[in-house]
Amino acid sequence: MSTTVSPQIQQRQYGQQGRHGRKRSRLRIITAFAGWEFLRNARMVESTFFIVVLPTVLYLMFGALSAFGESPVGNGTIATYNMTAMTVYGATMATSAIAGSAALERQQGWGRQLGLTGLTSTGYMLGKVLVALGIALMPIVVVFTVGSLTGAAFDEAWMWPASGALALLGAIPFALYGLAAALLFRSEAAVSGASGILVVLAFFGNLFMPLSGTLLEIARFTPIYGIAALARWPQLEGTVVSMEDGGAPISDPLWAIVLNVVAWTVLFAAICLVASRRSTRRG
Amino acid sequence: MNTTAPSTVPGTVPPSGQRSPAAGADPAGPETAATALHATGVHRQFGSGAGAVRAVNGVDLQIQRGEIVALLGPNGAGKTTFLDLVLGFTAPTSGSLTVLGMPPKQAVLEGRVGAVLQTGGLLSDLTVKETMSMVAACQPRHIPVETALERAGAAQIAGRKVRKCSGGEQQRLRFALALLTEPDLLLLDEPTAGMDVRARKEFWETMQAEAERGRTVVFATHFLQEASDFADRIVLMRAGRKVVDGPVDEVIDTGHRTVSCVWDGPGTPEEAAVKLGLPDAVAHQNGRVRFTAQDTDRLAGFLLSTGLAHDLTIAAASLDEVFLDLTSDDATEGTLT
Numbered sequence: 001m002s003t004t005v006s007p008q009i010q011q012r013q014y015g016q017q018g019r020h021g022r023k024r025s026r027l028r029i030i031t032a033f034a035g036w037e038f039l040r041n042a043r044m045v046e047s048t049f050f051i052v053v054l055p056t057v058l059y060l061m062f063g064a065l066s067a068f069g070e071s072p073v074g075n076g077t078i079a080t081y082n083m084t085a086m087t088v089y090g091a092t093m094a095t096s097a098i099a100g101s102a103a104l105e106r107q108q109g110w111g112r113q114l115g116l117t118g119l120t121s122t123g124y125m126l127g128k129v130l131v132a133l134g135i136a137l138m139p140i141v142v143v144f145t146v147g148s149l150t151g152a153a154f155d156e157a158w159m160w161p162a163s164g165a166l167a168l169l170g171a172i173p174f175a176l177y178g179l180a181a182a183l184l185f186r187s188e189a190a191v192s193g194a195s196g197i198l199v200v201l202a203f204f205g206n207l208f209m210p211l212s213g214t215l216l217e218i219a220r221f222t223p224i225y226g227i228a229a230l231a232r233w234p235q236l237e238g239t240v241v242s243m244e245d246g247g248a249p250i251s252d253p254l255w256a257i258v259l260n261v262v263a264w265t266v267l268f269a270a271i272c273l274v275a276s277r278r279s280t281r282r283g
Numbered sequence: 284m285n286t287t288a289p290s291t292v293p294g295t296v297p298p299s300g301q302r303s304p305a306a307g308a309d310p311a312g313p314e315t316a317a318t319a320l321h322a323t324g325v326h327r328q329f330g331s332g333a334g335a336v337r338a339v340n341g342v343d344l345q346i347q348r349g350e351i352v353a354l355l356g357p358n359g360a361g362k363t364t365f366l367d368l369v370l371g372f373t374a375p376t377s378g379s380l381t382v383l384g385m386p387p388k389q390a391v392l393e394g395r396v397g398a399v400l401q402t403g404g405l406l407s408d409l410t411v412k413e414t415m416s417m418v419a420a421c422q423p424r425h426i427p428v429e430t431a432l433e434r435a436g437a438a439q440i441a442g443r444k445v446r447k448c449s450g451g452e453q454q455r456l457r458f459a460l461a462l463l464t465e466p467d468l469l470l471l472d473e474p475t476a477g478m479d480v481r482a483r484k485e486f487w488e489t490m491q492a493e494a495e496r497g498r499t500v501v502f503a504t505h506f507l508q509e510a511s512d513f514a515d516r517i518v519l520m521r522a523g524r525k526v527v528d529g530p531v532d533e534v535i536d537t538g539h540r541t542v543s544c545v546w547d548g549p550g551t552p553e554e555a556a557v558k559l560g561l562p563d564a565v566a567h568q569n570g571r572v573r574f575t576a577q578d579t580d581r582l583a584g585f586l587l588s589t590g591l592a593h594d595l596t597i598a599a600a601s602l603d604e605v606f607l608d609l610t611s612d613d614a615t616e617g618t619l620t
Contacts, residue, residue: 032420109404
């Protein structure tokens, strides 16, 4: 072996700083990653349809075009009641789908590929959270915009951002829900299945039609019920809207709503924890 | 970001003799300057107690910059786990490991290490070029995406969706991804698995060009042929240990050769073999007799001078035979150098 140092190797040792332009910061890497992820998710037509288009259309059908659309309910109208429901539906669809697919991508080796870059695992998580929130914000913005043009109204302006923010906040536990499905069953079918079950949960969450009687009693213990009541708090302050006339108005206390949200969040998180321990046991 | 470092300008490829490690060329010390990989007593154990699997069981290995090393071994020898340790995906249970003079994870985060992984997943909804751009955006610095695609021979499939790429094309994409940061150390885990003969040949040609740019290349393979065609040095692992480590020629020379002949007698070939101290060396095939031995010159000389046989053919044992010999359970352990 020759001891001559080739100019190439020398350059590689001395010229690290100037090799390929300025070094990107960790923060810039995370934002770039999140940007790409946002683009990927926004362009998946099937999922964007369920997350943005479907809630908007459902709102138009049952809120704006309903005969009672403009009848006042609480601090808003029937249309408002439907509008908030549809943002909750779209936002939970978004977070559960994104969290689920993120877990699948990692299991399928994309995580290893990214593990060879300047993106840390924390950066990956952070980027995905940003994207999930960004995508979940889309149905909220779109449905609220359409709502404001078609008869949905709040008595006070602050109620718009408050309802929107609560809908977004309530969608976060459903990221854990999607994650749990992916970690438990490790397949794309499981993640779409979880989205399907979400529709049933949305029905029990009082999002599609006001429930009453036994159904309502069951509904109170289901996960979407809590976050829907929370997002509707600015408008209804806990009042349960019923389609039946007469009878004393029913109302949920704030503590019961918060308890529902906290309990389900803890449960989803626990399932994720157990499932991820199981999947990494091999090392 | 758009300038290509001088080391990558085509036409400045150094003669292969100059791919030698640049010992002591860096004021930071010989360790960081010349050593691409330094492992001392590295163990990696999965699980604990009776069911524990010792995937890597005490490996000492030093690879100098500019070397091309083939990591050879049967399935389950610990090759992939060892590469995972070098990439910082998993930490050694005990022992120390540095890559380019720093902890493995740091070397990866700085883009100094690139790898083509056996299990590196790709996103099927992206095109080849989008995959490159997305991964490039996650690197602290990188060469232009087009340049990397070009070098990996993937430029013509840039617009194709990943899900429509063949196994070989996806492998080219992984290779292009690995080249993005101009890594000093390139790790390849069975890079040609699933490729047909032609794709395999083309892959090694492009890899040869990368090696000539002065990169350190470590690749795991099942095939001794690939190792001998491409590597300077062979490290053979078995059951989590390094069992052979040496220049390719020496490793292959430890394999036996065969002398095939037409037997004239007197006596049987077996008797002659015992006399020469070569029991179990005889095989009969199509009317010819075949001896397997290390010193075939001495054997041939003996056979010709005694007139025991005529029409001699001396051949090297096939690489596969050498491989099987080296990895068999009763093969002797130890290094050749």
